[in-house]
Amino acid sequence: MIWQQLQSLAGSYPLALRGLGMTVMLSAISLVLGTLLGFGLGILRTGGNRLISAVIGAWVDLIRGTPFLVQIFLIFFILPEFGIELDAFTAGIIALTNLAACFICEIVAAGIRSVPTGQVEAALASGLSRWQRMRQVVLPQAMRIVLPPLVGQYVLLIKDSSVVSAIGLTDLTRVGWLVVQRVPNGLLVFFLVGVGYFIVCYPLIMLARRLERRMGAAHGEVQL
Amino acid sequence: MLENFSFRTIIEYLPLFGQGLITTVWLSALSFAGALAVGIVLAAMNLQRGRLFRIAAKAYIDAVRATPLLAQLYFLYFGLPRLGLVLPELVVGIIALSLNSGAYVAEIIRAGILSIPRGQVEAGVASGMTYVQRMRLVILPQAFKVTIPPLLGQAIVLVKDSALLSLISVSELTRAGQLLASDRFMPAEGFITIAAFYLLLYYGLKGLAALSSRWLGLQPARSST
Amino acid sequence: MTNATKTGMIDFRGVNKWFGSLNVLKDITLSVEPREVVVVCGPSGSGKSTLIRCINGLEAIKDGDLVVDGQRLGDPATNMTQLRTEIGFVFQSFNLYPHKTALENVTLAPIHVRKIPRAEAEQAGRDLLAKVGLADKINAYPSQLSGGQQQRVAIARCLGMRPKIMLFDEPTSALDPEMISEVLDVMVAVAEEGMTMMVVTHEMGFARKVAQRVVFMDAGAIVESGTPEEFFSAPKTDRSRAFLSKILRH
Ligand SMILES: Nc1ncnc2c1ncn2[C@@H]1O[C@H](COP(=O)(O)OP(=O)(O)OP(=O)(O)O)[C@@H](O)[C@H]1O
Ligand SMILES: [Mg+2]
Numbered sequence: 001m002i003w004q005q006l007q008s009l010a011g012s013y014p015l016a017l018r019g020l021g022m023t024v025m026l027s028a029i030s031l032v033l034g035t036l037l038g039f040g041l042g043i044l045r046t047g048g049n050r051l052i053s054a055v056i057g058a059w060v061d062l063i064r065g066t067p068f069l070v071q072i073f074l075i076f077f078i079l080p081e082f083g084i085e086l087d088a089f090t091a092g093i094i095a096l097t098n099l100a101a102c103f104i105c106e107i108v109a110a111g112i113r114s115v116p117t118g119q120v121e122a123a124l125a126s127g128l129s130r131w132q133r134m135r136q137v138v139l140p141q142a143m144r145i146v147l148p149p150l151v152g153q154y155v156l157l158i159k160d161s162s163v164v165s166a167i168g169l170t171d172l173t174r175v176g177w178l179v180v181q182r183v184p185n186g187l188l189v190f191f192l193v194g195v196g197y198f199i200v201c202y203p204l205i206m207l208a209r210r211l212e213r214r215m216g217a218a219h220g221e222v223q224l
Numbered sequence: 225m226l227e228n229f230s231f232r233t234i235i236e237y238l239p240l241f242g243q244g245l246i247t248t249v250w251l252s253a254l255s256f257a258g259a260l261a262v263g264i265v266l267a268a269m270n271l272q273r274g275r276l277f278r279i280a281a282k283a284y285i286d287a288v289r290a291t292p293l294l295a296q297l298y299f300l301y302f303g304l305p306r307l308g309l310v311l312p313e314l315v316v317g318i319i320a321l322s323l324n325s326g327a328y329v330a331e332i333i334r335a336g337i338l339s340i341p342r343g344q345v346e347a348g349v350a351s352g353m354t355y356v357q358r359m360r361l362v363i364l365p366q367a368f369k370v371t372i373p374p375l376l377g378q379a380i381v382l383v384k385d386s387a388l389l390s391l392i393s394v395s396e397l398t399r400a401g402q403l404l405a406s407d408r409f410m411p412a413e414g415f416i417t418i419a420a421f422y423l424l425l426y427y428g429l430k431g432l433a434a435l436s437s438r439w440l441g442l443q444p445a446r447s448s449t
Numbered sequence: 450m451t452n453a454t455k456t457g458m459i460d461f462r463g464v465n466k467w468f469g470s471l472n473v474l475k476d477i478t479l480s481v482e483p484r485e486v487v488v489v490c491g492p493s494g495s496g497k498s499t500l501i502r503c504i505n506g507l508e509a510i511k512d513g514d515l516v517v518d519g520q521r522l523g524d525p526a527t528n529m530t531q532l533r534t535e536i537g538f539v540f541q542s543f544n545l546y547p548h549k550t551a552l553e554n555v556t557l558a559p560i561h562v563r564k565i566p567r568a569e570a571e572q573a574g575r576d577l578l579a580k581v582g583l584a585d586k587i588n589a590y591p592s593q594l595s596g597g598q599q600q601r602v603a604i605a606r607c608l609g610m611r612p613k614i615m616l617f618d619e620p621t622s623a624l625d626p627e628m629i630s631e632v633l634d635v636m637v638a639v640a641e642e643g644m645t646m647m648v649v650t651h652e653m654g655f656a657r658k659v660a661q662r663v664v665f666m667d668a669g670a671i672v673e674s675g676t677p678e679e680f681f682s683a684p685k686t687d688r689s690r691a692f693l694s695k696i697l698r699h
Contacts, residue, residue, distance in 0.1 A: 121540070123546075128530075136561060201290040
């Protein structure tokens with residue numbers, strides 16, 4: 001019987017590949033968009049405008065305070081009521097990008113705040129513009145603090161992408177769910193699904209750990 | 225637009241939401257207790273001299289951290305019956321949340337123990353304490369303190385994660401929202417209402433985390449939510 | 450700069466500043482001529498740092514007028530970023546960029562603010578580092594330099610912008626005693642080239658050597674001001690006498 005199941009599983013391998021592809025694509029797109037948006041928001045959050053900072057902080061809290069599943073449902077089912085028609089893929093990208101951006105915003109803001117004020121003053125005193133100060137002086141130093149949790153955040157993002165299977169996207173988790181209807185061996189099927197995620201996530205976890213250890217290294221000698 | 229947003233329906237369904245909220249709270253509490261148990265066992269394994277224990281604990285923690293909770297949930301939901309364990313969905317959900325959060329709790333405990341300066345251990349050794357005495361009298365009381373805020377952070381994560389149990393039809397808070405959405409075709413009413421309830425829990429726990437770090441005289445918590 | 454009233458390079462006229470309810474600068478009036486070197490001293494908390502930080506806008510003033518190089522601070526017509534390029538500022542804690550080498554620290558602003566071509570800026574940077582005695586440390590990171598070396602890089606970093614004014618906030622007080630003179634020597638050389646300088650320091654040897662004027666502050670006010678000779682040999686107030694007896698004993 002197990003033999004039959006294995007055969008049947010082997011037959012599902014194109015589907016599994018498609019699922020893995022969907023997971024990787026969803027994660028990659030929202031990772032890039034979320035990082036860009038998150039850095040932008042993080043810079044604005046620490047930019048000195050109280051109102052903007054408070055608005056961003058409130059939004060981040062809303063997102064951090066609610067389950068991702070609920071956010072997906074809200075986007076997928078409610079945006080259409082505002083006349084914005086979405087397919088599941090777009091809804092998934094929006095939800096994941098927003099989630100990533102909010103977490104990355106806080107990571108970046110913490111990194112920026114960790115840069116000593118003397119650094120900003122030195123940059124100010126030599127006449128660097130706002131953007132030059134950020135780009136040349138603050139961000140490169142903030143990156144030391146930002147990078148380890150940022151990579152950790154990417155792992156969370158990939159894992160959270162599994163939740164979009166709830167609105168019917170055929171990602172890796174959804175493929176497991178479909179296959180298990182035909183091959184009634186949940187242990188085996190979801191073990192294999194787990195392996196798929198593990199292959200993608202584990203190297204990133206290792207990277208995050210290494211970065212964290214390296215952060216202790218002497219200032220300046222580490223070129224990121 | 226949301227011009228027909230129906231507060232009346234929300235009020236009509238309020239008992240359902242209330243029940244869902246209560247279920248979410250107690251199943252999260254139970255799972256958190258389970259996670260503490262799992263986490264303590266894993267942390268203890270991590271501290272053993274025997275390599276086998278350490279490797280097993282590390283492998284478990286890595287496996288949990290590198291795979292999504294939803295896949296873990298399905299693994300148990302579809303897998304346990306194969307082992308002859310046919311359990312109610314709610315129980316499967318609590319087990320999944322405990323096993324998942326347990327791995328993170330173990331890491332929090334480990335970080336707490338590692339945060340104790342070596343001098344403390346040496347002082348314990350110098351005064352002739354055994355390993356167990358050192359742990360019980362010197363290390364753990366101090367480590368306990370620094371783990372409280374991140375543990376509350378993990379509790380926040382757990383409450384949010386519990387929403388996934390709706391996908392194996394556990395009648396918790398998110399399920400209540402789904403019911404309103406599908407019975408009455410009112411997704412806005414359903415999901416906005418439960419989002420509000422989750423925020424209530426979130427701000428409650430967040431406030432608790434802030435208070436606890438004040439009481440314990442720690443820096444404000446960088447919660448790991 | 451046509452609206453510049455005839456006066457000094459730096460002109461305080463009745464300047465006041467508060468931190469909350471604390472009046473840290475009280476009715477400051479002070480004019481620094483081009484090429485003049487003014488040393489500011491006074492007890493801790495008397496407002497010396499605040500005074501010179503106002504000049505390049507690191508602190509905003511509450512009332513009174515502060516005119517620097519003919520431009521009035523706080524005036525909408527004054528381009529603060531532009532003005533700052535004319536003013537070098539040396540910090541007590543160096544504030545070198547830890548992620549950049551000595552040379553990169555020196556060339557950053559010339560390349561990005563002055564828009565000088567990289568090769569040219571780097572040549573100028575090398576020359577400046579050689580001038581402060583660090584020709585062999587061009588590619589070192591700040592963490593690989595001693596305090597005295599870092600402070601000399603910081604001075605070179607200011608000089609790289611070819612400023613009209615240089616401000617120093619206790620540039621040697623974070624240094625080990627044996628490194629103080631290497632930094633002071635560089636400062637003397639800069640002064641002798643005719644730079645307009647305001648230096649917060651308790652190094653009286655430096656003051657005697659290059660300062661035209663010593664300004665003594667206490668509790669946010671300028672209490673006394675005169676040539677180094679006058680100030681050191683015949684302090685006029687009790688407070689300056691008390692202050693001098695304290696620092697000279699060390
Ligand atoms: N950012 C600030 N907020 C509030 N008060 C401040 C601030 N910066 C300085 N002060 C206060 O203003 C007063 C003057 O400070 P300032 O740093 O100018 O003194 P100083 O003469 O440079 O002292 P020191 O010799 O210790 O450097 C002090 O009482 C200080 O506590
Ligand atoms: Mg000072």
